[in-house]
Amino acid sequence: xxxxxxxFGKAGIKIIECSDPQTKIHISNCSIYNNFKGIxxxxxxxxxxxxxxxxDSYTIAIDVYDSKENFQIKDCYIGNNGKAGIFxxxxxxxxxxxxxxxxxxxxxxxxxxxxxxxxxxxxxxIYNNKITNNSWGGIAFNVAINTHIYNNDINxxxxxxxxxxxxxxxxxxxxxxxxENNRISNNDCGIYLQSCHDNSIYHNRLDKNNKNAYDDGSNxxxxxxxxxxxxxxxxxxxDSDGDGIGDIPYNIPGKIIPNKDLYPLGKFKKGKxxxxxxxxxxxxxxxxxxxxxxxxxxxxxxxxKLL
Numbered sequence: 001x002x003x004x005x006x007x008f009g010k011a012g013i014k015i016i017e018c019s020d021p022q023t024k025i026h027i028s029n030c031s032i033y034n035n036f037k038g039i040x041x042x043x044x045x046x047x048x049x050x051x052x053x054x055x056d057s058y059t060i061a062i063d064v065y066d067s068k069e070n071f072q073i074k075d076c077y078i079g080n081n082g083k084a085g086i087f088x089x090x091x092x093x094x095x096x097x098x099x100x101x102x103x104x105x106x107x108x109x110x111x112x113x114x115x116x117x118x119x120x121x122x123x124x125x126i127y128n129n130k131i132t133n134n135s136w137g138g139i140a141f142n143v144a145i146n147t148h149i150y151n152n153d154i155n156x157x158x159x160x161x162x163x164x165x166x167x168x169x170x171x172x173x174x175x176x177x178x179x180e181n182n183r184i185s186n187n188d189c190g191i192y193l194q195s196c197h198d199n200s201i202y203h204n205r206l207d208k209n210n211k212n213a214y215d216d217g218s219n220x221x222x223x224x225x226x227x228x229x230x231x232x233x234x235x236x237x238x239d240s241d242g243d244g245i246g247d248i249p250y251n252i253p254g255k256i257i258p259n260k261d262l263y264p265l266g267k268f269k270k271g272k273x274x275x276x277x278x279x280x281x282x283x284x285x286x287x288x289x290x291x292x293x294x295x296x297x298x299x300x301x302x303x304x305k306l307l
Contacts, residue, residue, distance in 0.1 A: 010036045011063075012057075013027060015039075016042045020046075021046065025047050027050070036058045037058070037059050038078075038081065039054065039061070039063070041065065045068045047070070048074075052077075054081070060112075063087050063089075064086075066090050068097060078107045078114075079110065084110060085134065086116070088116070088118060108132050110134045117143070122146055126150075127150045128152065131153070132156050136157070139161070140163045143174050149177070154185075160191070161187040162190070163193075164193050166217070174197075178200045181203045185207040191206065193216070194217070200223070202221065203228060205231040219259060
């Protein structure tokens with residue numbers, strides 16, 4: 001248990017200049033709370049954070065600065081921190097961190113984004129997480145390259161569920177990003193894509209966000225091989241042949257001639273029911289459970305150990 005390191009600049013755990021490729025640093029089974037930062041990683045690589053509870057930091061729970069490659073964050077509860085849950089920052093967009101896996105985590109009630117790549121990230125996988133009730137967004141990239149975001153519950157964040165931008169410098173571009181099979185609800189904007197191109201978005205459930213999506217670039221909002229798109233709570237079309245695919249495309253706001261989901265999925269007034277992401281009733285039950293556990297972190301930790 002590591003607690004009460006609240007002096008300015010103090011962290012519960014700090015790792016500095018550990019980049020030997022033969023060395024792997026494991027941080028596991030720690031309770032880290034009431035520190036200025038939970039875990040601070042500076043100019044280091046090959047860091048693995050497993051099974052940790054990081055709460056009530058004055059600023060950031062896991063702060064990764066100017067560090068190159070090979071990070072894994074798994075099975076962590078990250079909640080009630082004064083700024084971001086997980087925050088990657090580097091000095092130059094040319095040196096963005098790479099080979100990062102964030103999975104099986106609960107990232108809840110943080111004052112900034114749940115997960116933020118401030119300059120960007122490359123070869124990133126974010127999956128099987130619950131990212132809810134953060135004061136800014138759920139997942140935010142200023143640049144994302146070769147990135148896969150899938151099987152996440154991203155709900156009730158005040159800004160975007162997922163946002164991906166193209167870096168303002170023009171030196172690198174967000175490309176080869178796949179966003180699939182996420183349940184994204186009750187955020188300001190569900191998926192927000194700005195000035196980026198050639199990314200794929202499909203099999204997501206976009207439900208009751210203030211705006212379900214925004215895209216001012218040129219991205220593909222369906223799987224061209226299976227001819228299946230996304231589930232939209234505000235889709236107004238019908239399914240006259242009963243195959244579970246809407247008869248007319250769903251227009252993505254953002255351009256005068258908008259991008260389109262050519263194969264919207266969902267339940268329709270006519271035709272058989274098909275929800276290939278998640279049944280709405282089950283999704284609502286999970287939303288209620290996540291909110292309850294977010295308010296009772298000790299109960300969550302007990303249930304996690306039992307399961």
